[in-house]
Every structure is written in C-alpha cells, then in structure tokens.
Amino acid sequence: MKLGARALGLALLLIFTLCNISVSQAQSSATGSPAVARGKYLVEQVAQCGDCHTPHNDKGEPINSQSLRGASLIFKPIAPMPVWADKAPNIAGLRGWEEADAIKFFMTGIAYNDLPARPPMPQYRLSKEDATAVVAYLKSLSPAAKSAGEGK
Numbered sequence: 001m002k003l004g005a006r007a008l009g010l011a012l013l014l015i016f017t018l019c020n021i022s023v024s025q026a027q028s029s030a031t032g033s034p035a036v037a038r039g040k041y042l043v044e045q046v047a048q049c050g051d052c053h054t055p056h057n058d059k060g061e062p063i064n065s066q067s068l069r070g071a072s073l074i075f076k077p078i079a080p081m082p083v084w085a086d087k088a089p090n091i092a093g094l095r096g097w098e099e100a101d102a103i104k105f106f107m108t109g110i111a112y113n114d115l116p117a118r119p120p121m122p123q124y125r126l127s128k129e130d131a132t133a134v135v136a137y138l139k140s141l142s143p144a145a146k147s148a149g150e151g152k
C-alpha cells in the first residue's frame, strides 16, 4: 500500500514534469507563433522589405543568407532629393528598438525620435495587429547573417 502511494506520487510527478517541458518548448519556439508567421508573410511577401534591407549580388539578386541584415541601396532618385538615405540598416532582431516604439513606427511612419525615417523608407500605416506581427517577426531573427548552409 505504502509502495503504491509512492509509485503513484512518482507517476504524477513524472506527468507533471513532462507537461511542463512541452509547455516551455511551445513557448520557446517563437517561429511557431501565429504573429511571427503573419509578420514573416507581411515582410517577405507583401511589403518586400528585403528589396532595400537585403544586400544584392552583382546580378541584382538578393543574397538570401544575409536577408534583412542591411544593405547599400542599388538605386538612386533620378531627380536629386534633399533628404535621401542610401543605406538601409540591418533590421534583423530590431536592435535598439523598444517593441512599443517599433509598433508605433510601422503604424505611423514616425520613429522613437519623433521623426520619420528618411526616404526611400516608406512611411507604413499598418494596423496595430499587423505592426505587432512585423515587430514580432523581426525580433525573432538573429541580427547576425546566417551561415551559408542555412541560406534561404
């Protein structure tokens, strides 16, 4: 009887531990979250942020292993513009951006310093939901370029 109770206790402990492991695994795999998946779709398929933020090779093709890791733009305005940024920064990981500031930036086009980014960075007017998803996706990325094998 005593042994039975102890075995039951151990079994319960084991079940409890296993449940906790699977919960923490689910939480840590950020790529599985719907917001991150939505953000990836918006960044890659809709807004195509990589046109400017991903470096391109000599043939004008994006270098996928360096996706969103920052680039010198491959185009210039035909007419001179007083304000123009010719480099698009590394936005993988969104270093230096508080989540709330970044969400506001993609909803209004206004950055944490109360100024818009210079053109040609578009002033996006995303919904709060979409801005939150874009930020969740960018924050889920490592700022470092991927190694060659991982490319895509």
Ligand code: HEC
Binding pocket: 042, 043, 047, 048, 049, 050, 051, 052, 053, 085, 086, 087, 088, 089, 091, 116, 117, 118, 119, 120, 121, 122, 124, 134
């Ligand atoms: C047409 C080119 C272009 C496109 C498309 C573009 N960007 Fe940019 N982005 C830029 C340039 C250039 C800058 C730098 C502006 C400056 O220095 O003032 C910039 C700046 C930024 C910044 C500020 C970075 C910092 O640390 O100051 C963020 C964040 C950003 N872009 C995110 C995005 C996201 C996300 C998308 C897609 C939803 C996107 N951009 C699409 C060109 C572009």
